[in-house]
Amino acid sequence: MFAIYVGLFIVLLSGGLVIGGLRERKHLRELDEREREYADLPVLNLKTIPNAHEVSKPQMVMGQVVIATDYFKSLATMLRSLVGGEMRAANTLMLRARREATLRMQAHARRRGCNEVHNVRYGASTISQKKGKRGAMQVEMFAWGTAVKRGA
Amino acid sequence: MLVVNTETIPGHEITKVLGLVQGNTIRAKHVGRDIAAELKNLIGGELTGYTELLTEARRQAVERMMAQAEQLGADAIVNVRFTTSAVAAGAAELYAYGTAVTIAPGSQAL
Numbered sequence: 001m002f003a004i005y006v007g008l009f010i011v012l013l014s015g016g017l018v019i020g021g022l023r024e025r026k027h028l029r030e031l032d033e034r035e036r037e038y039a040d041l042p043v044l045n046l047k048t049i050p051n052a053h054e055v056s057k058p059q060m061v062m063g064q065v066v067i068a069t070d071y072f073k074s075l076a077t078m079l080r081s082l083v084g085g086e087m088r089a090a091n092t093l094m095l096r097a098r099r100e101a102t103l104r105m106q107a108h109a110r111r112r113g114c115n116e117v118h119n120v121r122y123g124a125s126t127i128s129q130k131k132g133k134r135g136a137m138q139v140e141m142f143a144w145g146t147a148v149k150r151g152a
Numbered sequence: 153m154l155v156v157n158t159e160t161i162p163g164h165e166i167t168k169v170l171g172l173v174q175g176n177t178i179r180a181k182h183v184g185r186d187i188a189a190e191l192k193n194l195i196g197g198e199l200t201g202y203t204e205l206l207t208e209a210r211r212q213a214v215e216r217m218m219a220q221a222e223q224l225g226a227d228a229i230v231n232v233r234f235t236t237s238a239v240a241a242g243a244a245e246l247y248a249y250g251t252a253v254t255i256a257p258g259s260q261a262l
Contacts, residue, residue: 047158
């Protein structure tokens with residue numbers, strides 16, 4: 001019985017390490033690619049829009065994502081919380097979520113015919129957090145801002 | 153109705169401030185989505201079910217806020233913010249709030 005548990009644990013751990021690592025690298029590659037695509041749609045967090053007389057179509061745009069990390073990294077962060085220090089795996093997850101949410105917001109702006117996003121804010125919610133369950137590391141990122149169209 | 157999260161609206165002048173408007177919704181997730189999420193917790197990746205749920209909920213909060221603004225006779229909402237709070241385990245409140253105003257076309261003084 002004990003051997004089955006140990007075996008399952010090793011399968012989950014190595015599966016998480018290999019599949020999770022691959023999926024993360026794939027996501028990061030996709031993010032790089034899509035960020036290049038949206039390089040001409042600047043995102044700023046200024047409260048007031050510079051040269052506001054040149055812009056039209058002001059409207060709010062949003063982007064959000066719920067993203068989880070793999071079993072291996074969840075365990076690594078759990079161990080990290082014993083000794084303290086920087087949680088690198090969590091760092092990557094947060095950055096991935098924020099970049100994804102930003103890109104979705106930019107996509108929303110482009111769909112609406114806008115080419116700039118101003119006064120960007122980030123927020124997070126907690127719908128998927130489970131009580132008393134540690135290890136499952138997931139984050140819900142939300143970005144919103146005011147999109148405008150500059151020029152004719 | 154114009155909805156923005158800046159304090160001013162480009163190309164418009166705020167003629168009257170009508171007050172704070174708000175919209176909220178409390179959503180619970182369901183078990184089916186939890187099963188898919190469990191798997192994603194092993195291999196990593198996006199929890200699409202939760203993303204959809206939150207997108208839909210946030211849209212509803214904004215719609216309720218807009219309905220309130222309409223009742224006040226506003227034609228725009230400025231400085232919109234969002235916040236969330238955990239009400240119970242497995243449920244979240246999504247809350248949108250902003251200032252309802254009336255606007256007129258004109259140059260915006262900055």
